[in-house]
Amino acid sequence: MTGLQVEGLTAAYDRLQVLHGIDLEVAQGQIVAVIGANGVGKTTLLRSVSGLLRPRSGRVQLNGEEISSASAEQIARQGLAHVPENRLVFPSLSVDDNLSLGGWTTRKDGHYEERRTHALALFPRLADRINLSAGSLSGGEQQMLAMARALMAAPSVIVLDEPSLGLAPRLVGEIVGTLARLRDEQQLAVLLVEQNIRAAFRVADYVLVMDRGVVVAEGSPAELADDARVRAAYLGGDSTSSGSIVAPDPSPTTPATKNSQESR
Amino acid sequence: MSDLLQLLFSGLAQGSIYGLVAIGFVAVFSVREIVNLAQGEYSALAGLSAISAVAAGVPLLLAILLVVPLVIGVSVIIERVCIEPVRRMTPLVSIILTLGVSTALKAAMLLIWGPQARGLPPFPGRDLVVAGISVRSQELWIIGIAVLVAVVVIWAYEHTLLGKAMRACAEQPVAARLVGISPRMATMIAFGIAGLVGAVAGVIGSPIYFSSWDYGLGLGLKGFVAATLGGLISLRVALFGGVVLGILENLVAGYIDSGYRDAVAFLVLLLVLLIRPQGLMLKASGARV
Ligand SMILES: Nc1ncnc2c1ncn2[C@@H]1O[C@H](COP(=O)(O)OP(=O)(O)OP(=O)(O)O)[C@@H](O)[C@H]1O
Numbered sequence: 438m439t440g441l442q443v444e445g446l447t448a449a450y451d452r453l454q455v456l457h458g459i460d461l462e463v464a465q466g467q468i469v470a471v472i473g474a475n476g477v478g479k480t481t482l483l484r485s486v487s488g489l490l491r492p493r494s495g496r497v498q499l500n501g502e503e504i505s506s507a508s509a510e511q512i513a514r515q516g517l518a519h520v521p522e523n524r525l526v527f528p529s530l531s532v533d534d535n536l537s538l539g540g541w542t543t544r545k546d547g548h549y550e551e552r553r554t555h556a557l558a559l560f561p562r563l564a565d566r567i568n569l570s571a572g573s574l575s576g577g578e579q580q581m582l583a584m585a586r587a588l589m590a591a592p593s594v595i596v597l598d599e600p601s602l603g604l605a606p607r608l609v610g611e612i613v614g615t616l617a618r619l620r621d622e623q624q625l626a627v628l629l630v631e632q633n634i635r636a637a638f639r640v641a642d643y644v645l646v647m648d649r650g651v652v653v654a655e656g657s658p659a660e661l662a663d664d665a666r667v668r669a670a671y672l673g674g675d676s677t678s679s680g681s682i683v684a685p686d687p688s689p690t691t692p693a694t695k696n697s698q699e700s701r
Numbered sequence: 702m703s704d705l706l707q708l709l710f711s712g713l714a715q716g717s718i719y720g721l722v723a724i725g726f727v728a729v730f731s732v733r734e735i736v737n738l739a740q741g742e743y744s745a746l747a748g749l750s751a752i753s754a755v756a757a758g759v760p761l762l763l764a765i766l767l768v769v770p771l772v773i774g775v776s777v778i779i780e781r782v783c784i785e786p787v788r789r790m791t792p793l794v795s796i797i798l799t800l801g802v803s804t805a806l807k808a809a810m811l812l813i814w815g816p817q818a819r820g821l822p823p824f825p826g827r828d829l830v831v832a833g834i835s836v837r838s839q840e841l842w843i844i845g846i847a848v849l850v851a852v853v854v855i856w857a858y859e860h861t862l863l864g865k866a867m868r869a870c871a872e873q874p875v876a877a878r879l880v881g882i883s884p885r886m887a888t889m890i891a892f893g894i895a896g897l898v899g900a901v902a903g904v905i906g907s908p909i910y911f912s913s914w915d916y917g918l919g920l921g922l923k924g925f926v927a928a929t930l931g932g933l934i935s936l937r938v939a940l941f942g943g944v945v946l947g948i949l950e951n952l953v954a955g956y957i958d959s960g961y962r963d964a965v966a967f968l969v970l971l972l973v974l975l976i977r978p979q980g981l982m983l984k985a986s987g988a989r990v
């Protein structure tokens with residue numbers, strides 16, 4: 438069993454329950470996007486997967502191993518990388534030092550140089566700024582650095598929290614393109630939380646729509662964009678704009694949506 | 702003129718001890734916002750233990766080499782027993798906890814060594830007179846060893862992967878965990894460093910400033926004040942702050958009244974509070990360690 442499986446995941450902050458039973462699966466070589474409005478629990482989902490928040494109940498499996506009670510450090514060692522909301526680069530450290538810390542879990546395996554070269558090839562702008570402090574980079578560059586830092590751990594699963602936030606469209610395209618490359622060339626399993634629906638639909642193989650802690654719709658981008666109800670409720674407005682989100686050949690099959698509004 | 706030089710030199714020696722202690726405060730605070738009030742006790746414990754070892758016939762150098770790891774061990778055990786199990790640590794909780802540790806350590810030292818202050822024999826060397834100022838060889842040892850240890854610690858934070866990992870924990874703890882750096886490991890190492898600098902400060906200072914069960918109180922206060930100059934998060938400023946504080950104290954004692962010596966630290970603390978509205982402690986995020 439490889440990739441990431443989440444079953445019946447619930448999570449809460451003290452007495453505020455935020456996730457009410459989330460199921461999802463990301464296979465190697467697949468990009469799964471999670472979309473949803475502000476405050477529905479997308480970040481909480483990623484925090485519960487990567488061990489920053491201990492789930493209340495449910496199962497999280499990484500390459501077949503149960504990780505729902507492991508610490509974030511342990512999960513990082515097991516090959517799941519989390520690119521957090523707001524990037525969280527180490528500001529006073531140089532780009533290079535951020536990369537070497539990204540390789541903390543793999544520092545003794547002897548492949549550091551290879552991985553660094555590869556990360557810098559994916560994000561050439563970082564190579565030009567290798568000795569600058571991470572705090573002096575632009576938002577887009579910090580996003581690239583956060584991604585490159587995550588890749589230094591040679592993960593098999595990578596989860597990203599709104600990597601396109603606050604970036605110019607061209608940069609969003611660049612980042613999304615890099616994700617597609619990682620999926621295709623390295624068979625990475627990618628779980629992508631996005632509010633930029635256009636970007637998410639362009640790159641994802643499968644999309645989950647979240648609302649108030651539950652998945653209210655899921656399917657391929659084409660299926661979802663075809664579903665009038667989903668489109669009206671979650672993808673924002675009229676058919677012309679959302680129609681242009683997806684590939685030009687939306688399949689005519691009935692969308693595999695389910696409504697599970699009731700909380701557990 | 703030679704008066705001034707004399708005061709500056711003595712201040713430099715005393716201040717480099719404060720600088721070491723200040724580094725201990727910063728090492729611990731920057732990783733997890735823990736104010737370790739037992740920091741001063743490490744120096745007293747190191748000095749007293751070394752004195753006993755020498756009295757038992759252990760050569761001075763060997764005594765020092767034994768005492769330093771001993772105090773590092775004590776500091777790490779304190780962390781494991783008193784700090785690590787606490788689930789929601791805040792600076793205030795840490796102050797209460799380490800105040801308890803400090804009190805217990807002082808009581809234990811009073812029981813073992815009694816109330817009187819004692820000194821280690823001075824390190825080898827002859828006192829000199831240079832340009833009209835008297836230079837005690839022990840002061841040269843203090844400055845040399847303190848600066849060496851401080852520079853090595855600072856260098857390690859800035860140039861080794863482990864040191865960078867410690868800084869990462871300090872300025873972006875969530876991201877540090879996400880790349881796999883354990884905050885528990887980092888806290889333990891920080892306490893180890895605190896033990897190291899405290900122990901070194903205690904043994905090198907003991908021959909002229911003496912060691913006693915309550916020596917750590919004043920020393921801890923001065924180290925803390927020096928550390929607040931850099932918001933408790935900058936190692937370099939802590940070292941520098943210690944040196945400045947030592948020199949200021951000696952100038953005040955020499956030109957005004959030696960009774961005011963200990964008031965200098967409070968005055969500096971007051972100034973820091975007045976000048977920096979964010980308070981004594983800065984958030985490590987975004988700042989340089
Ligand atoms: N540390 C926390 N403590 C308490 N409540 C929290 C915490 N973090 C998030 N919440 C609450 O949990 C809910 C879900 O937050 P979460 O950050 O997961 O949403 P999100 O979908 O990522 O939103 P956004 O799109 O704005 O990033 C919100 O109601 C939020 O107020």
Ligand SMILES: [Mg+2]
Pocket residue numbers: 479480481522598
């Ligand atoms: Mg979020």
